[in-house]
Amino acid sequence: MTAALSAHELIARHRSTLDQALEAIRTRAYWSPHPEHPKAYGENGSLDAAAGKAAFDALLGTRLDLGQPGTDDWVGGETSPYGIDLGVTYPHADLDVLLPAMKAGQRAWRDAGAEQRAVVCLEILKRISDRTHEFAHAVMHTSGQAFMMAFQAGGPHAQDRGLEAVAYAYVEQVRTPDNAEWTKPQGKRDPLAMTKQFTPVPRGIALMIGCNTFPTWNGYPGLFASLATGNAVLVKPHPRAVLPLALTVQVAREVLTEAGFDPNLVALAAERPGEGIAKTLATRPEIRIIDYTGSTEFGDWLEANARQAQVYTEKAGVNTVVVHSTSDYKGMLSNLAFSLSLYSGQMCTTPQNLLVPREGISTDQGPKSYDEVVADLAQSVDGLLGDDARANALLGAIVNPDVKTRLEAAAGLGEVALASREITNPDFPGAVVRTPVIVKLDGAKPDDEAAYMSECFGPVSFAVAVDSASDAVELLRRTVREKGAMTVGAYTTDPEVERDVQEACLEEAAQLSLNLTGGVYVNQTAAFSDFHGSGGNPAASAALCDGAFVANRFRVVEVRREA
Template sequence: MARTPQSVSATPTDGGDLTRLVTRHQPLLERARTALRTREHWSPYPEDPRAYGPEAEAAGEAAFRALLGRPFELGQPGRDGTVGPAPAEGGERSPYGFELGISYPHTDPDTLLPAMAAALPAWRDAGPEVRAAVCAEILHRINARSVEFALAATHTSGHNPVMAFHAGAVHAQDRGLEAVAMALAEQTRLPARARWRKPQGDHVVDIGKTFTPVPLGISLVVANSVFPTWNGYPGLFASLATGNPVLVKPHPAAVLPLALTVRIARETLADTGFSPDLVCLAVERPGEEAARTLAVRPEIRLVDHSGTTAFGAWLVEHARQARVFTSGSAVNTLVVHSTGDYRDMLANLAFSVSLYSGQLCTSPQNLLIPRAGISTDEGHKSFEQVVADLGEALGTLLSDDNDAAAVLGALLGPAVSERVDLAQAGKLGHVAVPSRAVHHPDHPEADIRTPVVVALDAAREADRATLLTEWLGPVCFAVAVDSVDEALALLARTTRECGALSAGLYSTDREVERAMVAVCADVGVMLSVNLMGDWYISQSAVYSDLHATGLNPAGNAVYCDTDFVAGRFRTVGVRRYGGAV
């Protein structure tokens, strides 16, 4: 049975209450650090909405509805106007076909950033343990409102219900806690106090030493519209836990999930006796390009960006006063060589390319299949038969509109729809499995499409150019290759030139598997081998899997390794003669 989250009644406002807060969250943080060491399965945040109590879903729905059509207040300094509520004014429109009607405060960075800087010293001086406990409390309060967060994800990013509750809520919370636990471990690697004695002739030199983690400064989180919390929480909580104020710049199409996050963080900080200005929101007006102007300001010392590789590269080049962490575009490849369970493989592939309409950064795009076919437990299957059978598996999975909508979710916007139209029209290659429109029973205006599978040939130069481009959305390429060697060479080239976050292999041949492992190590991409059942190439297990490697153009950030947190602070030592500490 899933654990029911405990409620928190205390609102710490002094040193004693902070001590109790540290004590209350210490077991959670220690358990998270244990999971990071062992890489075992663990999560404190239940994945089943029913675990949050019989009234949670209704309460979350009511809370979400109460946000619509209203101003969203934060109480930040420097307010100089409003963004939204109409889309033309920067307001959000649900991919399911209606305007959210929420307006957000716009703030002047010349006022906001000094207020954030002024909040830093007390937060720095609180120490790693207190900061980690406050961050855990923020996440606890967010977790209690997971249904509300899931609905916010649904109606900004187009998630299906399960994806919204997982990636939009509880798994994002896991990523945040993972960063906090890792940050705590790195900041306490050195002792806070030490006594150093050295025999020196007829006496002993006695020196007391202290080691204090010192934050770099204000952190800017530049979020995307696909997974604003899942991709945003690692940087947000890694920076906050290491003592840095955080300015969150949401994508204009997906403000609400991060606005809710900032509001809860500000409330928690105030309740625990710290300045709420340690966490602020920067919503941009249409055409303002706030990320570009904010990222290069001298006050910004850290930047976390999740979005296109091109803008990540721009940030690295221009935001030279800051440490920049990037998570960008990806072209993911899966090699189909052979299988001992053909039907299970097809079902797994069908779900992998369908989940969230292929809009996941880890979704497989290029399926490389030998031109001569593959060996299976059902005998030899030709290239054409594999592609046709994949089409049948997609048809079985998505035959019912209600079921299909629950798997696919809605397309993010016109750019995704245009890519599907281009592929469906045969402009990219032979349409082996056509896409069809799916009717959502509750949201008839939602743009939902089943995947279109395009057959390509690796021997054709034009087809290779297509494969070296990210086609975010329900567009999948079945690619005929001459051999395993050609498949591995194409995977390596794609990853080196375009970046990749996942690679997959189906093979019963250990030599093929060893060759694939070697290539993936060489180009720096995580590999999944022979996934079957209900675990898919696009999934990433928090506290266990590392998301990305930092070794290819898909980005330099890894959720969550030591480098991701250790670069956000430095340690300053003090020496006192006579042993005093």
């Protein structure tokens, strides 16, 4: 088969980007090839805002035919958190046809080698990048993220995380040379001489189980890590967030075909309502790798039951911020207010428990009591979200009814320091938009512990009164150890407290942001520089992205001969 896109052409297009990504993961300095600004798109083949919106609109109510073998039905039924029915249907697969078809192209994909796989992945990411405006609407109308966040987190930031995974996968595979000559001296006798060939081989078919809130951002690392290491990848999206991943699969299949590979190396497994296909898929013998983002319950089930596969999970956690002291009280409050408000707290990285000493904290504006700190934070959130347009742009919509239920129940857990408000979205009257609730709890009360020691995913945070800084550190440590955490924050001007918080994070393997008062937030991480999760506490078994995330997705087979 003559490929429309030759290996040579793809290397010419993407090798320098790959090299820059490799350099970025070594230095962990800032880098991204994917523009964050919506106006940066519209040239060189990329869709501008209007074209992206039109492309999205054209998808609504259509059948997205990916040309997959074994399609036995068409399924769909996504309703946007903004209130509109997407009406898109997707192929439903007969697994006994689709899975064997996915294996057919693996040999050629394996034989292509690490570099060619990497540049094919980069071409896929490039075409997704060109359609960022279209993807932004797809992410917005499945996750409920506000447009700007859907654009950035679902677009360039997700693409960055995908590219980062490709870079790690590439460098891991080329650590072992393709060939080696081995000559061992034997004293006076002739040396022993061997020729050795080393080939990275895939594990099999990888299953990527997508989530509702960040279908692309959380999905791309596993998808691209598996594909770049030679595996076929079956994408099982969350039933409420199919479209962004279906488009991703479509692009991948297109590029694979043009590059002369079998498009079935990437396929979609959409499901009927209530079908629960993830359990069936996860235990199929063909599935050898699983990436999952979602509930602790199902993550634990996968780890216990999908024993034939390497399983990478991101599950629930309870994120803590220790509020001890600050030299920038105003900056601290506005930074925290933003973190609590962004996407209505529906991020696995949003702080939940704010630990504040009950005797108060010292600040550049003098001592502040526990009650003052909580009230000032509530006011800061109120101020941030006082304007409805800004509130809508920051909060997005509540992703699903469970979050709304939890939010409503949270007010009954303690004294409400900041009540949640309904906000109307003039563009989308059907959107459920809510501001965050802040509830006061007492760290010394056993009754309150049940609340702050559980993840309450959504716009809910607890201002937990603690006895002292060391009490805060102990509670932080226990929370991470028992419940896991994707992020930890701390505000302190005391070197001893800072040291103790750091030590707790080092011992419990949690990622720590210290004294954030500006435009970087505890709940945001940047690809190529920040690790997302640590893989060392119960919130996640893997970090995005490191060597461990890619190294076991392939194995190296050696063939040796006498020279």
